[in-house]
Amino acid sequence: MAVQGVNGISVIGSGYVGTVVAACMAAVGHDVVGVEINQEKLAKLQSGSSYFYEPGLDARLRAGIESGRLSFTDDFEEAMAKSEVVFLCVDTPPGENGHPDVTSVTAAAKSIGKAMHSPHVIVTKSTVPVGSGNWLTSTIESVLPDDVDLDVFSVVSNPEFLREGSAVNDFLYPERIVLGGDDLDAVNKVAASYRPILDQSFPGGTIDAKPTLVTTDRSTAETIKYAANAFLATKISFINEIAEICEWVDADVNEVAHAIGLDSRISAKFLNAGVGWGGSCFGKDVEALAATARAHGQEPLILEAAQRVNQHQRHRLVRKLQQHLRPLRGSRIALLGLAFKPNTDDTRDAPAITIAQALTERGAIVRAYDPLVKQIPELPNLQTATDPYTLVEQADAVVLLTEWDELRDLDFIDVAGRMRGNLVVDGRNAFDASRVREAGLLYEGMGRGSVPAPPRDEVW
Numbered sequence: 083m084a085v086q087g088v089n090g091i092s093v094i095g096s097g098y099v100g101t102v103v104a105a106c107m108a109a110v111g112h113d114v115v116g117v118e119i120n121q122e123k124l125a126k127l128q129s130g131s132s133y134f135y136e137p138g139l140d141a142r143l144r145a146g147i148e149s150g151r152l153s154f155t156d157d158f159e160e161a162m163a164k165s166e167v168v169f170l171c172v173d174t175p176p177g178e179n180g181h182p183d184v185t186s187v188t189a190a191a192k193s194i195g196k197a198m199h200s201p202h203v204i205v206t207k208s209t210v211p212v213g214s215g216n217w218l219t220s221t222i223e224s225v226l227p228d229d230v231d232l233d234v235f236s237v238v239s240n241p242e243f244l245r246e247g248s249a250v251n252d253f254l255y256p257e258r259i260v261l262g263g264d265d266l267d268a269v270n271k272v273a274a275s276y277r278p279i280l281d282q283s284f285p286g287g288t289i290d291a292k293p294t295l296v297t298t299d300r301s302t303a304e305t306i307k308y309a310a311n312a313f314l315a316t317k318i319s320f321i322n323e324i325a326e327i328c329e330w331v332d333a334d335v336n337e338v339a340h341a342i343g344l345d346s347r348i349s350a351k352f353l354n355a356g357v358g359w360g361g362s363c364f365g366k367d368v369e370a371l372a373a374t375a376r377a378h379g380q381e382p383l384i385l386e387a388a389q390r391v392n393q394h395q396r397h398r399l400v401r402k403l404q405q406h407l408r409p410l411r412g413s414r415i416a417l418l419g420l421a422f423k424p425n426t427d428d429t430r431d432a433p434a435i436t437i438a439q440a441l442t443e444r445g446a447i448v449r450a451y452d453p454l455v456k457q458i459p460e461l462p463n464l465q466t467a468t469d470p471y472t473l474v475e476q477a478d479a480v481v482l483l484t485e486w487d488e489l490r491d492l493d494f495i496d497v498a499g500r501m502r503g504n505l506v507v508d509g510r511n512a513f514d515a516s517r518v519r520e521a522g523l524l525y526e527g528m529g530r531g532s533v534p535a536p537p538r539d540e541v542w
């Protein structure tokens with residue numbers, strides 16, 4: 083039985099966000115149509131599997147399709163006819179001057195407008211520049227069929243806070259759901275779509291984990307998304323700056339982070355020092371928010387500092403290798419991890435890319451292993467190994483860049499026996515340093531009382 087008060091949902095765009103929204107909305111009881119215009123991706127989704135790795139997603143897709151509640155199409159008319167709430171989940175890659183590129187959003191808005199023959203609520207989940215709700219409204223209005231009134235639809239902003247690798251759980255068990263819009267009926271309709279999650283009344287719901295519903299105006303909702311990501315990114319850059327200070331004063335940043343995190347005002351989450359943030363969101367969103375500030379004549383001091391510190395981490399890691407291996411030219415370096423974080427095959431803005439490029443430019447021989455990523459478009463010549471132990475054969479240095487569980491617990495005695503050198507650089511502070519040292523290896527973390535990298539040189 084469909085969820086009360088909502089007569090069908092459609093989800094436009096079946097990427098990392100849209101596929102999760104579609105599969106999970108079907109899982110909580112809605113009739114859902116997902117729209118995907120790329121035929122190859124569409125065929126995969128129709129067969130019940132995603133074209134990217136996201137834990138738990140394929141099982142939800144299959145269950146949804148088998149139950150008859152979930153389907154995928156490339157036909158906007160069909161999707162619009164079968165839904166009254168439309169989630170807009172197309173991608174917004176980085177565009178010019180720091181602002182996101184809204185080409186896909188514009189195209190999707192036009193297709194939605196042309197296929198609108200009855201009342202709909204359009205929900206923006208794509209991360210769009212603040213104020214986009216108004217622009218989206220006029221874009222849709224401009225293509226509505228002649229016999230349809232302008233007020234046939236309403237736009238509500240509903241930012242997403244899904245993390246890749248745990249997106250299914252984040253969607254089903256969120257801490258808050260943010261809805262922004264001035265049309266109360268439309269906001270209530272979207273809230274009704276989320277009712278099973280708000281009440282945790284779906285099979286598998288956790289009654290004591292009910293999320294908070296925040297309702298506000300559209301610009302505020304859009305700003306909440308940027309502020310959330312910018313704060314998290316800044317928190318990481320903050321602890322990374324502390325990590326560098328720790329190296330100078332012989333302190334261990336992991337212990338510092340643990341102790342300051344016990345203060346609930348600070349909290350221990352997002353205080354893992356290391357090689358910094360990557361991924362498709364933090365870099366793009368911090369830059370977009372900074373661009374918004376600049377467009378209004380404001381200097382985004384903290385946002386700019388967070389970005390600089392993050393770039394500096396990648397640089398710092400290369401400097402550590404330079405310092406120990408002297409010269410880097412001809413050194414054999416084994417990179418453990420290529421994805422921008424564990425449990426995903428996504429390498430967008432992954433620290434591994436910048437670091438592998440910098441090492442290769444300096445004449446090092448770089449190889450890599452990642453449990454899921456076997457090649458990266460930006461690094462067509464990068465050789466990958468089939469397992470971490472083969473990778474470290476004859477290596478002068480081993481560098482951890484993604485803290486996959488299977489990499490945290492390496493047998494370091496075995497690793498030491500295979501290496502030519504003895505340097506282990508823990509770019510995620512995820513190894514047990516004493517186990518590394520017991521194997522006779524030289525442990526170098528990021529801010530763990532180790533030798534500081536030589537002074538800054540912002541060459542790249």
Ligand code: UGA
Nearest residue numbers: 242243244245246318352353354358359360361363422423
């Ligand atoms: C991030 C946000 O966490 C989500 O809430 C948001 O919805 C999403 O962006 C988005 O805007 O779509 P995501 O990029 O998937 O999610 O990944 P995170 O888990 O936030 O990690 C981002 C990066 O920060 C990773 O490279 C990770 O290794 C790094 N990180 C994270 C640290 O270096 N230290 C930490 O303590 C935590």
